[in-house]
Amino acid sequence: MKLDSLIRTAPSWMTGDDDADGIVISCRARLARNLARYPFASRITEQQQQEVIDEVLAAAKTSRSMSTATYFGMSVLDGDERRVLVERHLISPTLADEKGERGVLFNQDESLSVMINEEDHLRLQAISPGTRGRDAFAAICALDDELLDAVECAHDSRLGFLTACPTNTGTGLRLSALIHLPALVLTEDMERVLQGLSQLSFTVRGVYGEGSNAAGNLFQISNQATLGASEENILEELIRITEQLIGYERQAQDSLMKEARGQIQDKVWRAFGLLSHARILTSQEFMNLLSAVRLGCTLGLVTGVPSNFLNHLMIATQPSHLRADAGRGLKPAERDLRRADLVREKLSEVTDS
């Protein structure tokens, strides 16, 4: 396993100061870019893909932010190893599954990554913990500037950056925040909130990017339009909406605690008990229990369990991380046993200290 060092440790961007109350898990910024001289993904040859990779890696070498980054070509990784990168949000399922010369470059703390030859030649990503969306945005702009100095990008003075899919044309920027909204779900106000969001041209998706339902009351909010609003406007809008959602969630938490304190406490501590002692945990059950414990942390009922600890647990208990940790393939039933083992072990580390 070439990714050995990653499996048991949290991405280090996640482990810094933990000043978050756990409502916003992380913020991500993504930029789509294409090199001017090459056709897009649907028309590119493998030879050209290799040239794109060479050109981008050479550009990255001279950049400050990525000069010591690690590059993994998808062809040197097996399916399980690629899944580990997907679970760590370093690559998309598309990059993992499609054929051709593809790869990912990421820095030491995994906060910055560049997917090469995904749907666009370049997909730059910056991620930061908690509500620090501005940090992620600043990091991605710096990387973008450095790379654009070195490679010629497909750009039009009127349409902005040209992308393979017209849904990304313009800024190519997708900004998102991963938000935990258990009280809004419990009070059944979420539907109303989601409707409001779609009118603001922001969209909501499940935790692990596209294609899954929101597991464990986690929602990813991101901008839809990339043309017509500047990057700064999109950022401010995301921050505004995020703050609003935090406000709604807090209100819902307050009213729950006022009207059903006993039930909420019971829900939180039952979840804590199950996570601490269960011998079998499916991923769905785990996500729901984790959500209840996270709510307990936000409410101050559970202390001594940092939110970045919970965030790491969420990654470490994903199927490919469990499989890589086991060093062999696991049947779903075995996986659920190992998940419960890992959760008990990790949880005892924080609660015993």
Add this chain to the structure above:
Amino acid sequence: MICDICNEREATIEFTAVTANEKKTLHLCGQCSKQESEKPAGPATKVTPTHVTASKKVNVVIGHLAGTEAGKGPCSGCGMTYEEFRKIGRLGCSQCYDAFGTPLRRLLKRIHGSDTHVGRGPRASKVSSPATSASGGQPQGLEELRQALHAAVDAEEYERAAQLRDRIARLQDSQ
């Protein structure tokens, strides 16, 4: 939980299907979910992961617009026709943006509510960063005037377009 399709294996993935009027959730095992997502577009009741639905949405919009715009292209850069773009929902190269001109711009407007970029550009020719345009640099001014001209023509504001054209000409002469 058991898979809703094979009724055999354990369900590990939750799929949400968005059809014309309803949202449906299915619990599937890894194998069946893979088969489902690889199927080509089928009847409206078919279950698709939401990202497939999203790209379909683009195709639906493209399909809708393309009815009146068939025959555009093919792109001189990569040979893609508008028909093909409609089918796969992805452009073949940056020149497709020119080749599919008006219908593509209309599509962009429909997706984003705008067809004019505001924001960052490559550093050498930053288009509309407030900092650079405030400094009054010539290239930025020219670039911005050209953008405004495009917008005016599209909005059929011909008087304004003529003014902008004259200003561009004057600016070019003075350089």
